[in-house]
Amino acid sequence: MAASHKRQRRALRDAFPRKLNLDLTAEIESLKAAVEALQRTFAEREADRRSVLLGQLAYTVDAIATSYVFGAGSRPINLSYIQDAAEDDAAVAERWQQVATFAEQQGVSITRLIQRSSALRSRFLSVAHGSPDELDSTTPDQLREWGTASYASATETLLRFLEPLTLDGKPLRPRQDVATIFAAVL
Template identity: 65%
Template sequence: MSGQNVWKDRLGSHTVAHGQESSIRTSQALASELAENAQDFDGLLADVVESATPEADVENLGKRLDELLKQYRNKMPKSKFAQLKRVLNDALALLRNQADDIKSLKAAVAALQRKAAKAEADRRAVLLGQLVYTVDDIVTSYVFGPGSRPMSLNDIQTTVEYDADVQQQQRWQQVTAFAEKQGVPIGLLIVRSSALRSQRFGVAHGRPDELDSTTPDQLRAWATSSYATATELLLKFLGPLTQDSKPLRPRQDVAATFAAP
């Protein structure tokens, strides 16, 4: 059969193109040949065989194999030595390829883990910022009417002071009275909420399912020491204004809550 060789191992016969034996050798076949030749090495080679795994330090293993070959170069027939050297070199090449594959796989997994961790951190930051947005949205809609573009509490206060009608001013006063009743002075809420507001960007809203599923305890857990106080104040303010255990979902009757004496 021109250009082809037939070789056998414990897995059976294989017909391959000339020069491709190394590329199609399986790790099992190489292990068989190594194990058979190990008997000629007084147990020294057996130790190498046992350590020949994809997780092994391939470069260090190669050095050990070279040392063994040097030790036994003149202690066995040339044909036997040549056969053993070929098998060892094939085994080392296979292990090196496997090690490279494993390194690439581990690097890819690590990259995915870093990406997932960043995505989760970004998601939590957005939802913490959404807590402030919920306050802004509720208060803006109440003071200036449904459909009004959400404004920060500080901007609402400034607008009411310089550019609002009597009814809007009265509604803002109801909001500030409600805040006092909740034990959260509006001035303190304005100051504390500013840092958290920076966590959320105009295009970065929580998804509807996240707004439904995010709980007060989750928000407390996600808030670092820098945001813990602000988070607690916002949750306290939003308690009567949002659905049970859903601080990012406003109730339908917030107007009645603000207007209550």
């Protein structure tokens, strides 16, 4: 009986480390799965943030042009709608022409600016509107990187147009003197 009792104790002693090892292995696997899920979530949120800020780029172009053509406080509209409105109103047409001439001076035809803005707008504008911190910290180089191959040309075109109209290195933050810049265009 004593031998049987010893065998049972030895079996329990031997089994305990194996059980502990199995429990640790399961816990480690569970932690690995949780880390992978967090990494996926982070990557998805980062992709969403990039989409928001690319949409913000198109929104910034629209907002600057709308504000100048229709006056401060006007709700931003697509550049093609501004162009259409210019056909019906001489004052709007004059200010729109200043925007178009300014774009040409930046090496961007107004037709191309409308097309490229529309491309980004249609893909990303529904999620535009970054936080104030994001607007302040987003750089032209980041936007170029995020533009990917399919939106690289559109991103570059909008950045070229915006560069003199926005704060240095902050393409999503319009300058206060945008109206003066456009008004100076002959």
